[in-house]
Amino acid sequence: PAAAYPRAGAPCPMLKIPDRGASKHPRVAGITTRETGFVHDLRKTMRLALLLATRLAVADAEGGDDSKCYTNRYPDICKSFCSSPGQCDIKKAFEHFHHGAGQAEGRIWGCGRGDGKTPTSGECPGTLTATAPRHYKGTEHVPGGPARKVPTPIVVPPELGPVPESWPMRVVGGLDCSLPRWGANATTANGKTLALFAYNFGNFRNEIAAFSYFRDYKGWTHRYFFTNTQYVKVAAKHVRDGWVVCGVPDDYIPKDAFPKRRPRSTPLGWELTKWFKFGHVPEILKAYDYIQHMDSSHIGRPWGARTSEYGIPSLQRVGQLLRNHPNHDAFFVSHPARQHIPQEWSITVRIRMEQKHLVCAFEKAMRAKFGDACVNGSPMASLGQWIRKVKGVSEGLDSAFRDTFHALTSFGLKRDQNVFFFAVFNRLGNGTASAVKLCARKFPADTCPDLPTVGLRAVRGSGGALDAPPFDEAHYRCRRRRASRSWPLNFMRWGERRRSAGA
Numbered sequence: 001p002a003a004a005y006p007r008a009g010a011p012c013p014m015l016k017i018p019d020r021g022a023s024k025h026p027r028v029a030g031i032t033t034r035e036t037g038f039v040h041d042l043r044k045t046m047r048l049a050l051l052l053a054t055r056l057a058v059a060d061a062e063g064g065d066d067s068k069c070y071t072n073r074y075p076d077i078c079k080s081f082c083s084s085p086g087q088c089d090i091k092k093a094f095e096h097f098h099h100g101a102g103q104a105e106g107r108i109w110g111c112g113r114g115d116g117k118t119p120t121s122g123e124c125p126g127t128l129t130a131t132a133p134r135h136y137k138g139t140e141h142v143p144g145g146p147a148r149k150v151p152t153p154i155v156v157p158p159e160l161g162p163v164p165e166s167w168p169m170r171v172v173g174g175l176d177c178s179l180p181r182w183g184a185n186a187t188t189a190n191g192k193t194l195a196l197f198a199y200n201f202g203n204f205r206n207e208i209a210a211f212s213y214f215r216d217y218k219g220w221t222h223r224y225f226f227t228n229t230q231y232v233k234v235a236a237k238h239v240r241d242g243w244v245v246c247g248v249p250d251d252y253i254p255k256d257a258f259p260k261r262r263p264r265s266t267p268l269g270w271e272l273t274k275w276f277k278f279g280h281v282p283e284i285l286k287a288y289d290y291i292q293h294m295d296s297s298h299i300g301r302p303w304g305a306r307t308s309e310y311g312i313p314s315l316q317r318v319g320q321l322l323r324n325h326p327n328h329d330a331f332f333v334s335h336p337a338r339q340h341i342p343q344e345w346s347i348t349v350r351i352r353m354e355q356k357h358l359v360c361a362f363e364k365a366m367r368a369k370f371g372d373a374c375v376n377g378s379p380m381a382s383l384g385q386w387i388r389k390v391k392g393v394s395e396g397l398d399s400a401f402r403d404t405f406h407a408l409t410s411f412g413l414k415r416d417q418n419v420f421f422f423a424v425f426n427r428l429g430n431g432t433a434s435a436v437k438l439c440a441r442k443f444p445a446d447t448c449p450d451l452p453t454v455g456l457r458a459v460r461g462s463g464g465a466l467d468a469p470p471f472d473e474a475h476y477r478c479r480r481r482r483a484s485r486s487w488p489l490n491f492m493r494w495g496e497r498r499r500s501a502g503a
Contacts, residue, residue, distance in 0.1 A: 100234075160241065173284060177244055178239050189290075194288060196291075203231050209234050229247035229248060289391050294312065341421065407422075
């Protein structure tokens with residue numbers, strides 16, 4: 001009712017709506033358009049809330065029947081989630097299909113779908129007998145919404161066997177790892193042993209469970225996947241697919257790996273990701289001559305969709321690369337869109353992946369250390385995929401990898417692409433070109449061009465880290481711009497200073 005809202009002329013300090021005259025609606029007569037706009041916004045919000053509550057109720061009602069039919073259709077699901085007649089955990093069945101392995105295995109959700117068979121209550125004790133079909137073949141029912149097409153599932157080769165429920169583990173270098181299944185088969189190229197590794201910490205977008213089956217690893221039999229200890233069981237399909245899955249405890253990173261002062265806090269998943277990417281080489285990977293890092297987005301997409309910008313190179317191509325450059329320690333791929341690191345700084349600040357004042361401090365420190373010519377001409381790489389030497393690697397490059405992790409945390413940056421090559425320049429100086437190659441996309445078999453080293457200073461003899469004082473965040477700190485929401489407080493403080501000065 002109109003009486004429940006402020007009358008005409010009453011100020012609203014938190015809401016400013018242009019006054020376009022009095023409303024002609026009979027139910028809000030006598031209320032200005034400013035208040036009418038507030039009323040309409042409130043009604044719209046209430047309608048949306050009511051609609052959402054209705055859809056949630058429908059989803060809950062339908063989800064229960066669909067979960068029971070799901071346990072009814074598959075005997076193994078029934079055995080896992082139904083303990084006795086009438087005692088089935090429909091919530092776990094729902095999570096198994098929508099957030100677990102159900103979709104990846106090509107299972108069908110709901111009642112009366114797929115092959116047209118209607119499950120009976122005799123197949124699974126305690127489940128609901130399916131009612132009349134509500135869905136069509138090749139569609140997926142979304143509670144409260146229209147049906148949508150279901151992608152064709154991947155056909156998993158029968159020799160891989162079923163998804164294991166448990167598997168033997170061993171402890172290697174503080175990690176609980178599954179036993180390898182590749183036997184005596186080794187991944188070699190140009191007489192060197194290689195291993196492919198990927199990781200996922202946090203499983204924020206359910207990428208681990210989204211993995212179904214990767215069709216072609218191009219000869220890379222030795223593969224390792226690292227994740228949090230609590231998500232090891234979610235990676236059961238990785239184990240079936242031939243990966244060695246290693247569980248990483250939360251306290252795996254040593255405390256002395258972090259700087260004493262950190263300008264921003266970071267989540268544990270981010271820290272573990274950068275630690276495995278740059279901070280160290282896990283003990284289980286030190287037995288290989290080379291290791292290849294692969295972003296897990298390339299292998300973790302559901303239903304075999306491979307729209308990632310990365311690709312697994314064939315062993316023949318990698319062997320040709322190592323044969324052409326036997327003395328180089330690492331191989332990277334160029335960025336598809338940008339050529340120099342300052343361009344990445346600008347982009348990541350603009351899209352708010354980085355904080356402007358922290359990038360400003362890092363840029364000032366790097367320009368003071370290397371000069372404008374080196375910083376402006378620094379090459380840009382896409383660090384989701386690279387190959388590096390493990391045995392016989394130079395101390396300079398090994399230190400540059402560790403420096404990247406330390407500099408990221410000490411300057412408060414998130415994107416390793418903004419830091420890595422400066423860590424390499426700092427350790428190798430003008431010898432960077434003889435140790436690192438920046439190749440075209442997806443590691444071609446021909447010779448990779450040399451890195452540009454315009455304006456590089458020979459700082460290899462310093463022996464210090466990239467962020468060692470005085471080239472640290474404390475000496476090149478930039479002023480942080482306050483958020484606009486704090487302007488009332490700043491205005492009040494300014495008024496107080498004016499009054500005190502006048503007194």
